[in-house]
Amino acid sequence: MLAYIGRNLLLRVVLLFIVSVLIHGLIHLAPGEPSAVDPSNPRMKPEDIAKIRAAFHLDDPLYLQYGYWVRDLVQGELKSFKDNQPVLGKIWRRFLNSLPLFICSTLIVWTLAFPVGIQAAIRRGAVFDRSSTFVAYALISFPGFFLSYIAILGVVEIFQVPVIGMRTFGMEGAAGSFRFMDRVWHLVIPSLLAALGGIAVLSRYVRSQMLEVVSQDYVRTARAKGLPNDTVIYRHALRNALIPFITMFGLLIPGLVGGSVIFETIFAWPGLGLLGYEAILSRDFPVILTLNVFGAMLTLIGTLVSDVLYGIADPRIRLE
Amino acid sequence: MNMNAVNSLSPQLDAEKLPPPETPWQEFVRVYKKDRMAIVSSIVLAILVVVGISGKVFTEWVVVFDSEVVRLPDKFLPPLSAPSVDVVPEEDLPILSLYVFGTDELGRDVFARMLQGSFVSLSIGFVAVGISLVVGLFLGGLAGFFGNIKLLKIMTVDTLIMRFTDVMLCIPTFFLILTVVALLPPSIYNIMIVIGLFGWMGTCRFVRAEILALRQQDFVVAAEALGLPKSRIIFRHLIPNAIAPVLVSTTIGVATAILTESALSFLGFGVQPPYATWGNILNDGRGFIFDAPWLFVIPGMAIFVVVLAFNLVGEGLREALNPKLRRR
Numbered sequence: 001m002l003a004y005i006g007r008n009l010l011l012r013v014v015l016l017f018i019v020s021v022l023i024h025g026l027i028h029l030a031p032g033e034p035s036a037v038d039p040s041n042p043r044m045k046p047e048d049i050a051k052i053r054a055a056f057h058l059d060d061p062l063y064l065q066y067g068y069w070v071r072d073l074v075q076g077e078l079k080s081f082k083d084n085q086p087v088l089g090k091i092w093r094r095f096l097n098s099l100p101l102f103i104c105s106t107l108i109v110w111t112l113a114f115p116v117g118i119q120a121a122i123r124r125g126a127v128f129d130r131s132s133t134f135v136a137y138a139l140i141s142f143p144g145f146f147l148s149y150i151a152i153l154g155v156v157e158i159f160q161v162p163v164i165g166m167r168t169f170g171m172e173g174a175a176g177s178f179r180f181m182d183r184v185w186h187l188v189i190p191s192l193l194a195a196l197g198g199i200a201v202l203s204r205y206v207r208s209q210m211l212e213v214v215s216q217d218y219v220r221t222a223r224a225k226g227l228p229n230d231t232v233i234y235r236h237a238l239r240n241a242l243i244p245f246i247t248m249f250g251l252l253i254p255g256l257v258g259g260s261v262i263f264e265t266i267f268a269w270p271g272l273g274l275l276g277y278e279a280i281l282s283r284d285f286p287v288i289l290t291l292n293v294f295g296a297m298l299t300l301i302g303t304l305v306s307d308v309l310y311g312i313a314d315p316r317i318r319l320e
Numbered sequence: 321m322n323m324n325a326v327n328s329l330s331p332q333l334d335a336e337k338l339p340p341p342e343t344p345w346q347e348f349v350r351v352y353k354k355d356r357m358a359i360v361s362s363i364v365l366a367i368l369v370v371v372g373i374s375g376k377v378f379t380e381w382v383v384v385f386d387s388e389v390v391r392l393p394d395k396f397l398p399p400l401s402a403p404s405v406d407v408v409p410e411e412d413l414p415i416l417s418l419y420v421f422g423t424d425e426l427g428r429d430v431f432a433r434m435l436q437g438s439f440v441s442l443s444i445g446f447v448a449v450g451i452s453l454v455v456g457l458f459l460g461g462l463a464g465f466f467g468n469i470k471l472l473k474i475m476t477v478d479t480l481i482m483r484f485t486d487v488m489l490c491i492p493t494f495f496l497i498l499t500v501v502a503l504l505p506p507s508i509y510n511i512m513i514v515i516g517l518f519g520w521m522g523t524c525r526f527v528r529a530e531i532l533a534l535r536q537q538d539f540v541v542a543a544e545a546l547g548l549p550k551s552r553i554i555f556r557h558l559i560p561n562a563i564a565p566v567l568v569s570t571t572i573g574v575a576t577a578i579l580t581e582s583a584l585s586f587l588g589f590g591v592q593p594p595y596a597t598w599g600n601i602l603n604d605g606r607g608f609i610f611d612a613p614w615l616f617v618i619p620g621m622a623i624f625v626v627v628l629a630f631n632l633v634g635e636g637l638r639e640a641l642n643p644k645l646r647r648r
Contacts, residue, residue: 019487023496030503134357137635141575141628143582143599146620149606257492262583276495277587280502288499295492303490 005308012300019296020289024066027289056081056285069289082284090275090287091294095256097166098264098271102256104191109198116199117206122233124211136200148193148266155189163189165268190267194260202248206241213241246306246313253302257295351640358636361629368442368626375439379432384415387436387596391427396612398422399430422614424604430618437596437619441626444512444581444597445574451516453570456523457559459485463524464531465554482528485521493518494580501584506592511584515577522569530562564641568634575630582623598623 053059057068072078078087116136120129155163162168168182213219214237222236260273268274272291279287342350352358378384393407399422403413414429421430459481467478497518504510534540535558543553582599584590591597598619605615 015483015487015490019491022487023491026496026500027503030500130357133635134632137628137631138624141579141631142624143579143586143602143620145583145586145606146602146616146623149609149616153609257495261495261498262586265587273495277498280499283503292491292496292499295495296490299490299492 001308001311004311005304008304008307012304016293016297016300020070020293021066023292023296024069024289025062027285028062028065069286072286073290078286078290080279080284080287082279082282082287087286087290091272091290094270094272094275097269098256098260098273100187101191101194101260101264101269101271104187105195105198106252106255108191108195109202112195113199113202114206117203118210118233118238120203120207121210121214129207132203136203139196139200142196144193144197144262145266147196148190148263151189151193152266155185159185161185163267166270186267190263190269194263206245209241209244210237213237216240243310243314246309249306249309253298253305256298257291348640352636355636355639357632358640361632361636364625364629365633368438368629371435372439372442375435375437379436379439385429385432385435387428387432388594389428391423394419394423394427395425396423396608397427398612399614399618421618422612424601424612424615425608430601430615433596433601434598434618434622437598437601438622440508440591440595440597441578441581441599441623444508444515444591445577445630447512448515448519448577448580449570449573451513452518452520452573453523453566455517456520457527457566459520460524460527461531461554461559464528464535465550465558467528467532478528481524485524488518489521491518494583497580498584498587498589501589506589508591508595511581511591515580519573519577523566523573526565526569527562530565531558534558534561568638568641571630571634571637575627575634578623578627578630 057065060068069078073088076086076088079085080087080090116132120132123129152163155161163186166183166186167179168186171179171182174182214233216237219232219237222232227236257272257276260269260271261277262273263269264271264273265277275287276291278284279291379387391403391408394403397403397419399420401419401422402417403419405413405417414432419429419431421434424430424433463478463481467476467481469477471477471480497514500514501511504514540553540557543557578598581590581597582602585597585599585603588603590599590603593600602616602619602623605612605619609616
């Protein structure tokens, strides 16, 4: 087991290196430079641009720039082009902001997707199955921001609660309970909207996984023994159907970076996605690059965790 | 269904009286036909293709609906309203003297813009998926069929391709698409290519897995024993059999590409004017959500219906092509 983890860790470090080189090349080869963000500004003289380019090492060859990036990152001195703040500190603060949103939406996804998926599988072909299929596909077919705008309007109109940002501005003096409810409202609406797509996809997965398991011989045996239906479904079938989902814990982690851009932009939630969006707008290469690599790193950790969990949960699979 | 059940239960079960066995295609059609949502969605998609092509024809080649005429006196007219005949020049009037979907902030005909956008949105979906299909089929086929060949004595072709797929899979896709699209000069072709180039990994894995499984099967072994050329084995025997799961992911891929384009438009990196896409009409409309809700609702619902139709067709195909599920 330890040998397996060690070998995979090594493999993943190599993968991460390749990914970072790839992304670095992609970002630097594409036209559009930090010095060209504001070409119409009359105060930007050619010598200023040259100074900026020199300060950011933009005139050095690519491999040197990559070297600088790695050196600064390892020493923790990587600075943003935009405001000269340390990149790691920025990402860490935004990461802490993204975390509650991520946890909340993940909880919503898991608590709703499982019952729906299981029921749909048990009643395959019945009204519940067909309508939940339809609703699931309907949910992933809306452009995310379309639904969000409608939800924002609805919540503001009906409940008179503002939901943009992480908290309402100017509530600092209010009583604790008001402040708490304010935070909850601001957290729940974006999490719910970010969760909708996940509910749809995961409930479909649960359904197909359950269908697979329900037709197995041991389920038939359990029924033949005369066990009550609930015992068969929840003790014999569900436990086996759950195994693949243990692994999904690992695969959820990367959603922290990639999945949140749209929703964090809509709800002005100062998390990783919004940080990435702002960095892209200002051509802030160190932040873009570090965020992408950070996302890739999360994915790699996630897949490793899920592989290991799989080995622990399913004795038929041996990690070697 | 009922007839079949009666047949199989009836006592005279001679082989002669049974209907000839179904071909896989007939079986597919029979199962697919039972899925009413998929049938309705297929009809929607057929209509959509007609709309998309007529969008190209009637807004660009034979200009019946002009999407670019600005009529400032007629701005923000709700759907089904008539133009102000006395102010707007006669040659600028919409056809039938009616704004079917209303007008936007510049008095442009939303119906004409939606019609034009339908072609652009659809072609983004199809071209992007086409690109990822070609890349995925090629790499997946290569890994599946020529996977054993060693490269430079260190790794096999299969290892190389699958590790590369892993690399691509572990990059947060949407964020990278966003990065690349934002850095490249804004162009509709760049968007198609970028969406396509970041979406082939699923296809590649499917194709490889299918081909690896198929190569063990007797008919492929027989074809190899007969000495058929490799190209014939690949294109006549392997690819047609491996195509089913790819077809499903392709259908759903078109839906994803249309949604990705609308998300890019929302962030301001989508297709730039003068091209109208449903994504950027929707994005323009959100500024006027109170004054002119139709500018937001019409493109939003159009995207919704089309993406839903693609998804449901994909689901129908998946059910109909899955031998495990259909024989019950």
